[in-house]
Amino acid sequence: MLGTESEIKVFAGSTGKDFAIKICNYLDSQLGKSKVITFSEGNTYVKVEETVRDKDVYLVQSMGLHPNDEFTEILFWIDAFKRASASSVTVIMPYFSYAKGDKKDEPRVSIRARVCTECIELAGADRVVTMDLHSPQIQGFFKKPVDHLFALPILCEYIKSLNIEDLVVVSPDSGFAKEARKIARYLGVPVAIGDKEREGHDENAKIIEIVGNVEGKNALIVDDFSISGGTLIDLANELRKRGVKKIYASLSHILLNEKGVAKLKDSPIEKLISTDSVYNPYIMDCKKIKIVSVAPLFAETINRIHKRESVSPLFEKVPKKVIQIED
Known part of the structure; x- marks a missing residue:
């Protein structure tokens, strides 16, 4: 049901304000x-400070560096908007942290992504817009519509602007190989694939082998996200041993903490390119990190949803006005 007025009402959660302003x-x-208060014992209080009756509301909040708090806040916001008689609530969630928990791969564990999607729907969300899910099949966990956007064209256009010669795209593992091939096709360059093994649930993985010709080339390591930077840096060190000249990296989401940023500074990676899908204060002063905004992509999606236009063209070709490359 369309709200009584056509005005777009965008609201931000506590960590979504910068992205929402863009x-x-x-x-x-x-x-x-709106207002968010976190009390001393950890309770979260949210309040909508203007009328939303019969409005189509768009809530901007990622599940990023503090996923448990941010997820809880999303649920409270949805409930607040629904109780204030909003016509619809669309959750703009550029990064969905618990997308990593997409399966029951060992006994007695929770399928965390399934729990999160069900809670979001039960709270009253009518639609979800997200980007580069770790496991795309999570769209099927929702009964409500999900618009799954891709950072690939925006990141690749920036990478093209660097004019890197003899470039090879490198996937850290076989799991990301399909996406790496898409990036390589977009850039018109070859692809190589790393082979890593992870023995536990920690953030440490060991690079065993690299499949593909990388010697004498410049490499672009690609992945959907990084928390500690361990895999990126280990792969970069291995590439350097194999005769790679300059090493770059590209991530859809950047969740590096303070230690991860310090490790990046000391690594052979020349530049790490990512998006602003997650509010991350740790990366602000790192000259090796380049952030390319995907806010225009989400804004265009909101505009099309609000006008009841098709969003699917954005999956195939992103309009030039959405790709805003700055040096």
């Missing part, structure tokens, strides 16, 4: 008035 700038709209 969205509003693209849409030439004002960020909705």
Whole structure:
């Protein structure tokens, strides 16, 4: 049901404000008035500070560096909007942290992504917009519509602007090989695949082998996200041993903590290119990190959803106005 007015109402969670402001700038709209309080014992309080009755509301919040708090806040926001008689609530979640928990791969474990999707729906969300899910099949965990966007064209256009010669795209493992091939096709370069093994549930993995010709080339390591930077840096060190000249990296989501950023600074990686899908204060002063905004992509998606237009063209070809490359 369309709200009584056509005005787009964008609101932000506690860690989604910067991203939401960029969205509003693209849409030439004002960020909705709201308030979040975290009490001393950890409880979260949210309040919508303007009327949303019969409005189509868009809530911007990733599950990023503090996924448990951010997820809980998303649920409270959805409930608040629904109790305030919003016509619809669309959750704009650029990064869905628990997408990693997509299966029951050992006894007595939770399928965490399934629990999260069900909670989001039970709270009252009418639609979810996200980007580069770790496991795309999670779209099927939702009964409500999901728009799954891709950072690939925006990241690749920036990489093209660097004019890197003799480039080879390198996937850290076979699991990301399909996406690595898409990136390589977009850039018109060959691909190589790393072979890593992870023995436990920690963030440490060992690079065993690299399949493909990398000697004498410049390499671009690609992955969907990194938490500790361990796999990226281990792979970069292995590539350097195999005669690679310059090493770059590209991530859809950057979750590096303070230690991860320090390791990146001391690594052979020349530049790490990622998006602003996650609010991450640890990366602000690192000259090796380049952030390319995907807020215009989400803003264009919101605009099309609001106008009841098709979103699927954005999956196939991103409009030039959405790709805003800055040096």
